[in-house]
Amino acid sequence: MMTKKIAVLPGDGIGPEIVAEAVKVLEKLGTEGLDISLEYGLIGGAAYDETGTPLPEATLTLSKQADAILLGAVGGYKWESLDISVRPEKGLLGIRSELNLFANLRPAILYPQLAGASTLKADVVAGLDLMIVRELTGGIYFGQPRGIRTLENGEKEGFNTLVYRESEINRIGKVAFDIAGKRQGRVCSVDKANVLESTELWRETMTELAKDYSDVELSHMYVDNAAMQLVRAPKQFDVMVTTNMFGDILSDCASMLTGSIGMLPSASLDENSKGMYEPIHGSAPDIAGQNIANPLATILSAAMMLRYTLDEAEMADRIENAVSKVLDDGLRTVDIYSDGTTKVSTSEMGDAVVAAL
Numbered sequence: 398m399m400t401k402k403i404a405v406l407p408g409d410g411i412g413p414e415i416v417a418e419a420v421k422v423l424e425k426l427g428t429e430g431l432d433i434s435l436e437y438g439l440i441g442g443a444a445y446d447e448t449g450t451p452l453p454e455a456t457l458t459l460s461k462q463a464d465a466i467l468l469g470a471v472g473g474y475k476w477e478s479l480d481i482s483v484r485p486e487k488g489l490l491g492i493r494s495e496l497n498l499f500a501n502l503r504p505a506i507l508y509p510q511l512a513g514a515s516t517l518k519a520d521v522v523a524g525l526d527l528m529i530v531r532e533l534t535g536g537i538y539f540g541q542p543r544g545i546r547t548l549e550n551g552e553k554e555g556f557n558t559l560v561y562r563e564s565e566i567n568r569i570g571k572v573a574f575d576i577a578g579k580r581q582g583r584v585c586s587v588d589k590a591n592v593l594e595s596t597e598l599w600r601e602t603m604t605e606l607a608k609d610y611s612d613v614e615l616s617h618m619y620v621d622n623a624a625m626q627l628v629r630a631p632k633q634f635d636v637m638v639t640t641n642m643f644g645d646i647l648s649d650c651a652s653m654l655t656g657s658i659g660m661l662p663s664a665s666l667d668e669n670s671k672g673m674y675e676p677i678h679g680s681a682p683d684i685a686g687q688n689i690a691n692p693l694a695t696i697l698s699a700a701m702m703l704r705y706t707l708d709e710a711e712m713a714d715r716i717e718n719a720v721s722k723v724l725d726d727g728l729r730t731v732d733i734y735s736d737g738t739t740k741v742s743t744s745e746m747g748d749a750v751v752a753a754l
């Protein structure tokens with residue numbers, strides 16, 4: 398087997414602290430047969446400070462050559478007044494589009510040990526394990542024509558275009574069906590086919606694609622109902638697949654079902670399952686440098702990397718089980734702390750996960 402190359406981009410704020418803990422976990426697995434090499438790159442504000450750009454050429458080259466990318470987070474007060482073209486967030490958008498990462502995977506998992514952290518009743522969310530697959534490079538966020546124009550009567554009009562080609566729907570559909578095949582085997586495709594022709598095509602294409610996946614059951618749901626069902630009975634879902642804009646909204650809604658932003662990983666994949674893996678939270682500049690951030694979202698992102706890009710499902714299971722074990726043991730960083738549990742630092746949490754592997 399060839400050594401897999403991982404580009405590690407810690408970024409800003411708590412990024413370096415949380416990435417260090419995920420690296421500890423990967424390095425531990427490295428001593429037990431996982432064949433990887435790690436190479437570090439600059440991104441975001443940290444890259445701007447050193448090189449004058451949030452996405453230096455060297456980082457892009459490193460990321461293109463790597464098999465997978467592990468990212469912390471970017472951004473912070475320090476860079477907020479910069480011109481938009483060199484803001485830290487530009488680095489992130491740049492890498493996503495340069496690498497053609499069209500499939501965004503956002504799991505919403507609620508460990509039963511943390512059910513009290515949700516704003517929903519514990520029995521509605523305890524044990525929730527849902528995966529939202531969001532199309533990330535098409536749809537209304539990118540469709541042409543777009544703009545703001547002035548009409549003949551002088552009134553202004555804003556307009557965007559919602560457009561999806563069959564090939565775009567097929568490739569995101571395949572990702573969703575493949576993932577469902579490794580989970581409970583159910584895909585719910587979310588659209589607004591009763592009103593929008595582009596999603597009528599979405600629905601037809603998903604239905605056609607389902608014929609290639611006899612082991613996966615496909616259902617369809619309108620997006621308004623899906624939003625309602627997500628807060629009413631979220632455990633009914635296994636995998637949801639949807640358009641860029643619907644996915645943007647539904648995935649944030651789903652992540653809040655769990656109530657703990659420091660726990661949720663994500664992946665963005667290209668056509669060959671190469672991916673960028675990162676926590677869904679930001680750089681948390683308010684707590685940066687204090688060794689109190691929750692590293693579990695980043696550690697779970699590393700687990701996703703093993704599962705979806707490196708094909709090491711067993712090692713991914715081990716990480717996820719280790720996280721569950723430390724929660725069982727009552728260890729909590731401040732963001733998930735409650736009475737009767739044990740408060741630990743970022744590095745203590747990372748050490749505990751390594752020990753539980």
Ligand code: NAD
Nearest residue numbers: 470471472473658659678679680681682683684690691732
């Ligand atoms: P944020 O996610 O950074 O923080 C929101 C709140 O959650 C803060 O109170 C923070 O302390 C807390 N929090 C976040 N992650 C945590 C963790 N792992 N452990 C404990 N607490 C945690 O969002 P924000 O405050 O809106 O944004 C801060 C900066 O991050 C901004 O510059 C923003 O642009 C950037 N941002 C980056 C990304 C990314 O890199 N993918 C995503 C969102 C925001």
